[in-house]
Amino acid sequence: MLNILRYLKKHVGMAVLILALLCVQAYCDLTLPKYTSDIVDVGIQQSGVERVTPNQMRDTTLEALTLFLSNEDEALLRRAYAIEDGTARLTVSDSATLDRLDQALSMPMVALYQMGQQGMEPSVLIQQSEQVGVDRETFKTQLRTQIETMADQYGAAADTMTSQMAILFVRQEYQALGVDLDALQQTYLLTTGGKMLALTLLMVAAAITAGMLASRVAASVGMELRSQVFRKVVSFGSAEIDRFSTASLITRSTNDIQQIQMVVVMLLRLVLYAPIIGIGGIVRVATTRTGMGWIIGVAVGVLLALIVVLMTVAMPKFKKMQTLIDRVNLVSREILTGLNVIRAFSREEYEEKRFDKANRDLMGTQLFTNRTMSMMMPAMMLIMNGISVLIVWAGAHGVDLGTMQVGDMIAFITYTMQIVMAFLMISVVSIMLPRAGVSAKRIQEVLDTPVSIHDPAPDKNRDESKGDWRGEVCFEDVSFRYPDAQADVLEHISFTARPGETTAIIGSTGSGKSTLLNLIPRFFDVSYGRITIDGVDIRDLSLHKLHNLLGYVPQKGVLFSGTIESNLKFGGADITDAAMTQAAAIAQADDFIQAKPEGYQSPIAQGGSNVSGGQKQRLSIARAIAKQPKVYLFDDSFSALDYKTDAALRRALSQQVKDAAVIIVAQRISTILHAQQIVVLDEGKVAGIGTHEELMASCPTYQEIARSQLSDAELGGAGA
Template structure:
């Protein structure tokens, strides 16, 4: 987990921008329920009237209201309303917003009293429960008729106190809401009630639309930034892993295994990349939305906050249970993916021997077991995730039911309106959804954390073979290409015994040094110490007197023309493979190398010649052709030292002889070291080393070894007839 946040920390500026945008998105998201509540409560139920202070009022109604106010409040009302127009309507001043709290306090009680008076007139005249405009006019006329009556204001104030004391507690708590009924009746009398309501709905709906558009734009921007950050993290991780693996020696490759390195470079990085997007888009947003929702609910004073705490507690218990069940399986899943990749790679690379030995059924069973193990683990984790959803839905629906039940009772008591309940349900769902998002991510994070740790393990594992801190250079003067082994011993990592013991010899320029011995005696291992595919355990390998461990690897490899035991070609063309060793190789160099390697005949036989395509791994050429192209690739580089690791094994005797004859002419001044199995390949070498169980048991020419080395003589007898052996002795 720490590794994932470290990767995100490299892109801190983008992450800060994402968090800032998420705050803006949460603000919009949390504001919408408030506007929904206003549309329902104010826009629909109250006719778009927000305040007990009317925007416009007829002069008769205002005088009636002023009769119910104190002298100070009446003076305040007169101050902020204009003079009557031709229709007798007075308008509230535009700059009255600063005095609005005082005006609302002055108008609230008179509004309620005047409305109740109008309602009483309606009941007395027509028996209606809701007053009409004429009922309001009658009530206002009654109030204004007492303007010149001495002591009338005092009498009305006393009546006002009497009326207010008759109100029950719920109506007293909602005095402002009751006061809007008078304002609505006044607007109806003016004939502007519909316009006021429509204006409010359009204004509030327009704000909701603007907030929605902002939220959409912010969401797109967050998705864009999160995708860029995660893509950059994936790119950087692939580059770091690949750059690290390319510098690995064979020891590190074998430690991790090729299949595991492929999984870590692909599947594991994809896991980290996906979770980085989720972290930025969901994990960062969920707490902002949840905390914001809780704050909005707390401000409402609905008395239903306990429902949220019950829902959150149930969610946390569910998440804790599911996490304890699913986490171990998520940690196991990556190991099973490694295993499946390993089995798949082994089967696909060994498909020909599998068919030759009719082992298809066995390999199918082996693959099926690895595949089934992974499938069972994935099914378990997926079922766990699927099981979470019904329980989450149950909690969410149960929460909604509790809110509706207790909210309905609150509405009966007059302490909550319909819009408030809708907003409360919305905020509750937002809070629950934020915890749901966190729970979903909490299940994904462990697997991504394991993947990030596996990637970090590769990146943080140093290569055992690296350039020296104080590199040396090869001497410019003197012989070039002298390879010397000084009492070299080597042991593979993790092995209990040496693969090579006390190897000492010198390979000089202009000479061919051959290494021969039984299978598994260490021939290829010895050759691999020269290019530093492995480093010696004891002793040293030098080129022109300089230890190869003191040379930069680039300079060391520039001296070498290496042909591996198994010919390796790369996808491209024949020409690109021949020029693989250096950018300075010309077309003439490539064609000369192909001629020496006896590859020209089959190249020119192809319709496209040197431009003929080579498939991945050289699968569209034969083993002998692949080997000859590998040899030509080394020759085209014009190295000072040639290393042939049993590179002539796939050639027939005729081609072998022709190739070695042409190669000898080309490499007169170069050092040639050949690992071979066939006596005919090393017959004319200037020096032959005979290896047996990692030790040199014979050194000399072919003739000398026939006389002095029993092991060499045994190899010669197994490959040459008695007549050929006698001829060799006579030549000696």
């Protein structure tokens, strides 16, 4: 979780904006149920009459109401209305005054309503108060005592019932004044409906904008992570690549980052929104005064229990899933890469079983997690519907007893569903978050892995210390062992490869030839000793400068998707067309390139799968020649060439590289007979150094290799 939040650090401003939009959305979402309640209670049941305090009433009604009020409330009432032509019109609009008037007038209006049901007009009450011998204050005290007794009789339903009966009295008063109640009701419904529509449009706009911004942030996070992982992997040496494996790095760069991207969207949309709507719903429920708050407690308790059970069951499987995806990618990569070998050995059935096992293991884990998670939605819906039934059952009793209005019950149901949905959103994210946490940890492992091969410190960087590089490579007592290995692969290697000379490295399989060559471009760093170019330790050169001095041809030719031209100019943008065609001619590749309809613009498929092994190797050699480096490194790069092509290539190459050092790893002695220096390796140690003739005379290991490959006539009796 902390890693995911770390990825969002650069987007704090956007996250704050999204939070503000979500607050607007939540406000609209939480306000709509109140308007729905008002439409039912006020618009339908009360014919659009919003308050107990009427907008207008007869002056006799006002005088009758004053008889029920204290002197303070009576003064407030008289200040609130202006009487003109026998009609008292409301002149105040502040909610505090109106709320106080509503509270003061409710019971008096109920009393007048009940009198009206008995045929007694307010004017009769006024006349009674004006009779001779009746003290007005005593009369008012008697009336207040009556309404207090009436309120006690209503009990718990007093507020709701008095309000409803007072509204009935206001409707009668409006009718007496000739007010069109149908028009009043229609106006209220249209006004409230318009407010709901405006809130809905605002909520939709906020939700869409927040979703769009969240998607942009998530996409940016994904792009940044892919870039960081790619840059990090490109900087890895062979040791780091071997530690993670190619298949795992691909999974981390794709599937794992996709998981994080999905969770970032959910974090910004659901995790931020759920608490707002949940807390807001609880606050709104508390203001409904329905007495059903205990239902919320029951719902939350059941939901938390469900979430805990699901997380306990599913969490270990989510952690295992990413490893199984790695396994499927690994097996798939091996099978697709070695498809021809698999067919040649008729191992299709075995490999199918191997892939099927990896696939079924992943499927089994995914089915388990999906089945577990598929239970969540039905369970949530069961809880939601059960809560709705419980609310209707409890609310129906309240409506029947007069302690609750229908609109309040509807609003309570809506708020409860919002609270439940908030927990549902949190539960969905809580299930996905651990899986994303695993992915984030795997990505962070890549980003936090220290790179073993890196540029020197600025004070040691000797890029600019030499203006003219000759390309003399010197091994000074070099030893090397692989990370975590128990023994050295190379021990105390010392020799010098001079410019204008060819240095060949030969030895039995596993003697360390390719490993020795790979130390020069720093695919690995030496464990002991040092390697220098023109007297400068290669560890004191930037990798960019070092690689600019080298032309490397790997044992297995590697081409990239594109064209022949793009592959031959892979060494730099400064390679001209003339240098490219000259390199192709030297590498004996020009003939088959020109034979293609599109020539140098002929497409190369991924991995060079649309050219033969020999053509791929020649193009790899041409790519190194076109760069015109100071040191050529050939890692058994002529093995796929026939003798005729090999001989022609070497003749042409000898003229091109006469000023550069050439280091060749070879299996065939016939390719290195004329090398100025041959280094013989035996189990990682130097068994001999010299020319072919010198080694045939002095090195038993070389003699053994030579006699196993060449006839006596070819050897010319040397060393016999």
